[in-house]
Amino acid sequence: MARATIKTIAQKADLSVGTVSRALKDCSSVKDKTKERVRQIAEEIGYVRNLDGLRLRTGRTYSVAVVMTTPTTGSHEWEGVEYTNILNGIMGALRGTLYRAAIYPVDDFDSSFQEIRNIVEQRLADGIIISGTRPDDTRISYMLEKDFPFVTYGMSEHFTPYSYVDAHSQQMSYEATARLLRLGHSNIVTINPPDELMYSKQRQRGYLRALEDAGIKTTADFIATGPLTPEFGKATVKALYNHNNKPTAYICANEASALGVLSAFHELGIEFGKDAIVNATDDINVSAYFTPPITTYYLPIEETSKALGEFIIRRIEGEPAQDLQRMVMPQLIERQDDRLKP
Amino acid sequence: MARATIKTIAQKADLSVGTVSRALKDCSSVKDKTKERVRQIAEEIGYVRNLDGLRLRTGRTYSVAVVMTTPTTGSHEWEGVEYTNILNGIMGALRGTLYRAAIYPVDDFDSSFQEIRNIVEQRLADGIIISGTRPDDTRISYMLEKDFPFVTYGMSEHFTPYSYVDAHSQQMSYEATARLLRLGHSNIVTINPPDELMYSKQRQRGYLRALEDAGIKTTADFIATGPLTPEFGKATVKALYNHNNKPTAYICANEASALGVLSAFHELGIEFGKDAIVNATDDINVSAYFTPPITTYYLPIEETSKALGEFIIRRIEGEPAQDLQRMVMPQLIERQDDRLKP
DNA sequence: TCCTAAAATACAAACGTTTTAATTATTGCT
DNA sequence: AGCAATAATTAAAACGTTTGTATTTTAGGA
Numbered sequence: 015m016a017r018a019t020i021k022t023i024a025q026k027a028d029l030s031v032g033t034v035s036r037a038l039k040d041c042s043s044v045k046d047k048t049k050e051r052v053r054q055i056a057e058e059i060g061y062v063r064n065l066d067g068l069r070l071r072t073g074r075t076y077s078v079a080v081v082m083t084t085p086t087t088g089s090h091e092w093e094g095v096e097y098t099n100i101l102n103g104i105m106g107a108l109r110g111t112l113y114r115a116a117i118y119p120v121d122d123f124d125s126s127f128q129e130i131r132n133i134v135e136q137r138l139a140d141g142i143i144i145s146g147t148r149p150d151d152t153r154i155s156y157m158l159e160k161d162f163p164f165v166t167y168g169m170s171e172h173f174t175p176y177s178y179v180d181a182h183s184q185q186m187s188y189e190a191t192a193r194l195l196r197l198g199h200s201n202i203v204t205i206n207p208p209d210e211l212m213y214s215k216q217r218q219r220g221y222l223r224a225l226e227d228a229g230i231k232t233t234a235d236f237i238a239t240g241p242l243t244p245e246f247g248k249a250t251v252k253a254l255y256n257h258n259n260k261p262t263a264y265i266c267a268n269e270a271s272a273l274g275v276l277s278a279f280h281e282l283g284i285e286f287g288k289d290a291i292v293n294a295t296d297d298i299n300v301s302a303y304f305t306p307p308i309t310t311y312y313l314p315i316e317e318t319s320k321a322l323g324e325f326i327i328r329r330i331e332g333e334p335a336q337d338l339q340r341m342v343m344p345q346l347i348e349r350q351d352d353r354l355k356p
Numbered sequence: 357m358a359r360a361t362i363k364t365i366a367q368k369a370d371l372s373v374g375t376v377s378r379a380l381k382d383c384s385s386v387k388d389k390t391k392e393r394v395r396q397i398a399e400e401i402g403y404v405r406n407l408d409g410l411r412l413r414t415g416r417t418y419s420v421a422v423v424m425t426t427p428t429t430g431s432h433e434w435e436g437v438e439y440t441n442i443l444n445g446i447m448g449a450l451r452g453t454l455y456r457a458a459i460y461p462v463d464d465f466d467s468s469f470q471e472i473r474n475i476v477e478q479r480l481a482d483g484i485i486i487s488g489t490r491p492d493d494t495r496i497s498y499m500l501e502k503d504f505p506f507v508t509y510g511m512s513e514h515f516t517p518y519s520y521v522d523a524h525s526q527q528m529s530y531e532a533t534a535r536l537l538r539l540g541h542s543n544i545v546t547i548n549p550p551d552e553l554m555y556s557k558q559r560q561r562g563y564l565r566a567l568e569d570a571g572i573k574t575t576a577d578f579i580a581t582g583p584l585t586p587e588f589g590k591a592t593v594k595a596l597y598n599h600n601n602k603p604t605a606y607i608c609a610n611e612a613s614a615l616g617v618l619s620a621f622h623e624l625g626i627e628f629g630k631d632a633i634v635n636a637t638d639d640i641n642v643s644a645y646f647t648p649p650i651t652t653y654y655l656p657i658e659e660t661s662k663a664l665g666e667f668i669i670r671r672i673e674g675e676p677a678q679d680l681q682r683m684v685m686p687q688l689i690e691r692q693d694d695r696l697k698p
Numbered sequence: 699t700c701c702t703a704a705a706a707t708a709c710a711a712a713c714g715t716t717t718t719a720a721t722t723a724t725t726g727c728t
Numbered sequence: 729a730g731c732a733a734t735a736a737t738t739a740a741a742a743c744g745t746t747t748g749t750a751t752t753t754t755a756g757g758a
Contacts, residue, residue: 067744409714
């Protein structure tokens, strides 16, 4: 039993395929009664549009490219749950639409650019979602120039408006730092993603601003940047173990690096709550199960990634980019006192 | 500049599109010299096959459906990294082929079945990869019956041969249990996925067999089954805290639940290595950073999932299912002594 | 009733490919 | 040199849509 096509309907309804096509898409030039009849039949025989025909004819792909850096394959290090959750949110947003998500896993910035160029040139997708944005992101420039619909997860410093979804990283970092200062810490370390990423910059800005506002001097040693793995978190603590000013607090950009910090504490005999404490940004509340549970700023990543999916579709359908921008503010979850006990 | 098509080549080469098509696919009825010329031109103008045309004509989709249970959306609980890594491995295997992976996130078994039925009936994909297999898996029966190519991650108890990739769960469970028995434990708890899953059954079998071989009686209380979240691991420990026979060892099916166990230890004042210890199956070595690091059985999930991708393609291309079966044996990583110190 | 304008539908081409059947070119043989 | 057999190519149809243009139907006057 071959699949029902538009032709099947045409025969049953004694209409031409053209009219059926128009009826199905609710075209005004088709009589209401006819539309009704067509829809009825379509329903009856379980007709579903063949996407290949549609695509071939229209030249549109009805697919959204998600170009994402994968958790460094082969490194065997946990880098958090971003990947999974972002994907989930996007697919959730696309569900029920004609659009499909096509995942393009990439290794680094250069290959992501290459992949994007490829997608644009070959029209492999109608729109692109990217993450890992940089202050001066050439991929964004490229897509803007080509006038190709895209949404970014994270911002950049472009002048031309574009569609993005982002967390208030700078403000969060500022508040986290200010809070710890209020609680009596003065040697605060901040653990951030690689320097070239925009949100690393934002986090560092927030951190520095808070210290500045409090009139406290910091040392460059206390700003760590690197892959957000447990390994890196651990290494950071170890590297600062014999520092003149012993750090008493760590603010981590994700849970994975915070886990590494805790691991270092354990290994070096640094007592949590007495010698030092850790905070983190929360992807999904796994840090509630750390030893001990730590204070985090919770970022509803399914929500932001759902916005990514919605935005890219609306962008593809022509909505102006400046209407498709969203910032979310992570929410403080205090699981510890975070003052040092004597 | 419109995309280069087969027609473009035909004009440049002064050939018919049919010949070009055949030349491109290395058909024997085309003269070698012609093939060479066509390939040359194709290369020159950067021709790439239009998949929509191909699909429309051949009726094949060149896409592989990956039907996976997503980390329970909205539950805000970490269930491990399976999802991400499996996806990664599959996409890695598909890279360079004509095939694309289409992800179908589902909530539970029933909706996965529904989705599969849909894919088969509408020919939405050429093959399907599923996970979360059950001993008597109706999805497998269905696809076998429809003679639709598929590969499973995890086994079932079907008689008809089918293609699968799986870990030696039973053996691993046996060995883990036997090892702990050797080390002096007798009250061993095993934490497993929900009962209906095949690998829960396998794990329980291995566990029971090891105890039996050692002549040790266990209690049903020591076999926990549930969602493999930190929360569940934690709850399990708490529920057994006042048990007549205090558990001294936990064998967890993944790292997430092991984290929960450690969290419970911390909260209840159970001292690791003195009162009890934890082992786990290792998705990616995040447990190396637990407090303390724990002994695990490492399962190279990128490797197994890469096999999934390879197998489904070969299955689609017609290789018999019984040639496409792989079992992998997880590898012990001892990060602790795991004997109880007095 | 007839004519005109508007509404509704039909027709046909096109998107890029593969493939069957038909045609032309080439070879081998007598 | 001619003929048959085979090799190489072309022509055309088809996959399921959408859409511009042509055609038919309907409705609204006079």
